[in-house]
Amino acid sequence: MSELRAWAQEKGVEEVECHTPDFAGIARGKVMPAAKWFTGVQTRLPTSVFFATITGSYADSPHRELWSDADMILKPDLHTAASLPWATVPSIQVIHDVLDLDGKPIDFAPRTVLRRVLEQYKDLGWLPIVAPELEFYLTKPNTDPNLPLEPPQGRSGRTQRTNQAFSMQGIDEYESVIDHIYDFAQAQGVEIDTIIQEFGPAQLEVNLVHGDAMIKADEVFIFKRTVREAALRCGCYATFMAKPIEGHAGNAMHIHQSVQSIESGENIFSDAAGQPTDLFRWFIGGQQKYSYANSALWAPYVNSYRRLVPDMSAPINLEWGYDNRTTGLRVPRSGPNNRRVENRLIGADTNPYLAIAGSLAAGLLGIRHKVEPREHVVGNGFEGGRALPYSLLEGLEAFTKSEDLADVLGQKFIDMYAALKFEEYDAFMQVISPWERQHLLLNV
Incomplete structure (x- = not known):
């Protein structure tokens, strides 16, 4: 002090x-x-x-x-x-x-929940390492929620209308916002790895440097507010809504995960010969087994499930593959020390503490129960169909019934979180959408 x-x-x-x-x-x-x-x-x-x-x-x-x-x-x-x-x-x-x-400690507070998971890893002599990737859209100011969002004008005076993934010119269009993001992040000690133009118009992705899971959750918590403030400085909005614009890709928060031995600093996912370990397989198995229930954490709003649809660059399955972006769980090509699992299921609209806690809990449960993963997918993972909930209610039902997740995350947290989400769902159901008036008003 x-x-x-x-x-x-x-x-x-x-x-x-x-x-x-x-x-x-x-x-x-x-x-x-x-x-x-x-x-x-x-x-x-x-x-x-x-x-x-x-x-x-x-x-x-x-x-x-x-x-x-x-x-x-x-x-x-x-x-x-x-x-x-x-x-x-x-x-x-x-x-x-x-x-x-x-x-x-208040046992249902988000930081407490994540710390509870990390302490269970620590009891085994392990330290989880994560690297978050955050996607967001820049939009024109929108003060009327009845109107759809539109991309802002770039420095050229033009507005992006098409997908321009990885375009350097796309990055240049929003240079002012990006400069503010870098300056604000540096002032707060948030380490940015890279910034890219994502698939959607005026959609950007920021990758943070990997590190301790709690520190990275803190950084994401701070960073989302940082991005919104940087955008406001430049006369536009930044949104982490999972699906802000109809017909375009949604916003995800991919999490790269590995686990180190606290004593040796070595990656427990690789053995002395550099080959994948049983722990690596079981970690993936746990991700597959518990991700359906974890959807309540990773897709926490009605809007979240609009991202999880076919042909929109979002996974709808719980398969895994080597360097395969069509699967919900991707294992990037890397050396033994960097062997990791990328969770591609999580939306950018999630609480980072709870998202990371849920993902690490799934991996820990897989190791604890020695859950064998399914064979890895080669080719198009979308061909296997949907393996995720269709709605928030389906996710909440599975989440509240998972005794294993309650054991790791805490039953009181499960109860409190679910009660709040049911309340939000009930509030949404009070709203009549334009789609309903358009298609039902004179037809039914």
Whole structure:
């Protein structure tokens, strides 16, 4: 704390953002004067921040002891302290863990859930390593949700209307936004590996450098807000909606996963001869077995399932293959030290802590139960048909019935998360869409 205080004084920091991620991955917290925060004052939030739905309403907790909406204590994780480069006054942000009034971690909070999974790996002497890849669209400002989204004008004055994957000119069109993203990310210590033009018009992908799973989840949490702020600086929006524009590819968050031995630093997916290990196979087997239920985490909204459709560059199967982008699980070609599994099922609209926790939990369960994977796919994985839920309700049903996932993630979290998602689904069902009026009004 003393080092951070000295740094803040040197930089003239005036305010501190104290926040924690909710189930949607939204930062919830308080802003206070830096002088007050550095006194060590205890900061609190009501438990109801974890009942808040994406629409702003509140879900009923299935646990009666939470109905009082008691305070939670915010405990700063000083390793996450970073500047807030878009703030109007010199400011820093600090991600906080949340504790009950007895000082015990709130067991259903997203960071706690991920830490619970990582501790189970640590008990085995292992450290998961992940590398997230985030896709998002830039759009014109849209203040009327009844209107479809449109790509913004680039620096040429023209608007992208077609798919231009990996186009360098496409990157140049949005150079101003990208420059702001780089500057903001660097100021916050977020390590960007690459930026590319993705398949959709004005769709970009940013790859983050691989590292410790909790650190990378923190970076994604920060980075999504960073991208939105960078876009606003340039007069446009950035969206991580899973399917923001009809007829174009959706937004994914692919996660590359490997596991190291804490003692030796070696990749447990490769043996001394450089060949795949049983642990590698079982990890894939677990991904296949538990990903259907994990869809509730990886496709958390009604809109999420619009991404998971055929012929839209999104996987709809639970197969795996070597360097095969038609499968939900891809094993990139690499040397033994870099052997890893890329989970391509996850949407960009997910909470990064919960998405990573679910994926690592699936792999851990595969190892624990020695789940053998199916034979890897050569060729077109789409030919095998759909193996994912068609809707949020199907995903939630499987998620709530998985005793194995509850054992790793925590039953209370499963209960709380599912209650909130059912509430969001019910809210969606109150809305009558243009499609229904168009096709049903005079025909049925």
